[in-house]
Amino acid sequence: MASIQTRFGDGSPVTMSRGELRQDLEEGTADAAERGSVAPLTEDDLRRLEDIFASPHRFLGVEPGREIVLSYDGTPLKMKRAQVNVDRLQSLQIYEKLMGADTLEMGHVDYSFKPVKPIVTFEQPLMEQVLSVTTAPVFYGAMPNLGLYSQPDGPFPNPAELMPRGQIKEAQESYEAAVEEAVKDIVYVCGALYESGADAIILDTVGAAGDADVLAGLKATEILTEKYPGICVELGMASEFILGMHSGLSYKGVRLAGLYPHDQLKLAQQAGARIFGPVCNTNSGKSTPWNLSRAITFMKACCEEADIPIHVNMGMGVGAMTVHDHPPLDVASRASKAMVEICRLDGL
C-alpha cells in the first residue's frame, strides 16, 4: 500500500505507512478522551480521517453544502507582522475586497485591552471610518492579557515572583485584583467601540494567563451583554486546558482550573457569549494525524454541547495546524476539512 506523506506538528515532513497512520489516529483520540473525559472518535470518524490523510491530493476541500464562515483574530496585526505598510482601514479593505473575507476584525497592534484604554478615542473614529467603507461585519478584538496587570508592567505584585517564595495567598490576591481591573478595562473599551457602531467584539486568547484571565473574560462578557443586549461577543480561547495559576477561582459555582473546551463552552454560554472559539494546542513532536485526531476529539465534544455557533481556532500551533508561520496547505486543508465535516462546525 502506498506510503502517506504528512508532517510533524513542527511542520517537518514525515512518511507513514497506513498502519502507522491508524496507530497515531487511535493514540491521538485516546489521549484527548482520557484528558478531557470525553468520548473518543468513532470507527467511522477514524476511517474518515484515514481517507483524508491517504488522499494523494495536495489540497482538499469540504464537501458541497458543508461550507462554513470564517472569523479572524489579530487581523490587522498580520499585515503589520508581514511588514505590509498599509493602515488598518486599508488592511481590512484588502481582507474584504481581495481575500473575500466573511468578517473583518479591527484591533490595535498591542492587541490587549489595557493599552487600548487610554487611546480608545483614537480607535473609535477609525472604527467609524472602517464601518462606513466596508460591507462585511466588523469585530473589534483584543486580549484580556492579565500579564499586563502585574509588576513591572502593571500595578499589582507579580504572582510569578510571589509563588516561588511560597507567598501563595498574596499571589492569589494579586490575580483577584487584576481580574477586577481587567474587567473594567475590557468593558470600557468594548463599550466605546460598540457605541461607535462595531458589529461585535472578540475577546481573544482568553486564558493565556490562566484561570484569572478566563474569569476576567467571562465577567466582562456578562456585563457587556447585559448592558448592550444586541452585542455579539465572541470568546476565543488560548488553550485547550485552563491553567490553574490561581487555582481557586470559579464562575457561577464552577471551578475554572482544569476545564476542557466542552466545559469552557458551557460557561461562555452562561456569560452570554454568542460565538465560542475553542482551542486545541498542537504538539510539535507528534504527527499531524495524532494532533488532528486529538483536536477533533475535543472539538466534537464541544460542538455536541453547543447551543451557540462554534468557530474553532485553526492557525499556527492550534487546531492541529503546524507550529509554523506558514502552515503548509496539505496540513491546513486536511485539518480544516476534517474539523468541519466531523465536528459539524459553524465556522473557523
Place this chain on the structure above:
Amino acid sequence: MRGAGDLVARMQMTRGMKIKEAKAYVAEKLKVGVAELTDPVIMNEVRSELGLGEMTPVPGIAKGIEAKHNIARVLDLDINCVRKFKTRTGG
C-alpha cells in the same frame, strides 16, 4: 464576500444561529437555494440586484454603509452602525 458568507455570519452574530439555520434564513430572504449561497457567480448577480455590496464595486452600486442599509432591510436585521447612521443623519 465572494458568496454570502458575510450575510450568514451576520445571522450567527445577531441571532446566534447555527450554520444550517443561518444559511437557510439567508437563502430564504435572498430567494435562492442554500447551495447557491457559496456560488460566486450567482451571488454576485443577487448581491448586485439587491444592493448588498460586491467584491468589485462598479460605479453606481451601493457600497460600504449604503450596502449595509440594504442588508439590514433584506435580512430584517438591526445592524448597529446602520442604526447609528440613521440617528446621526436624522433618518
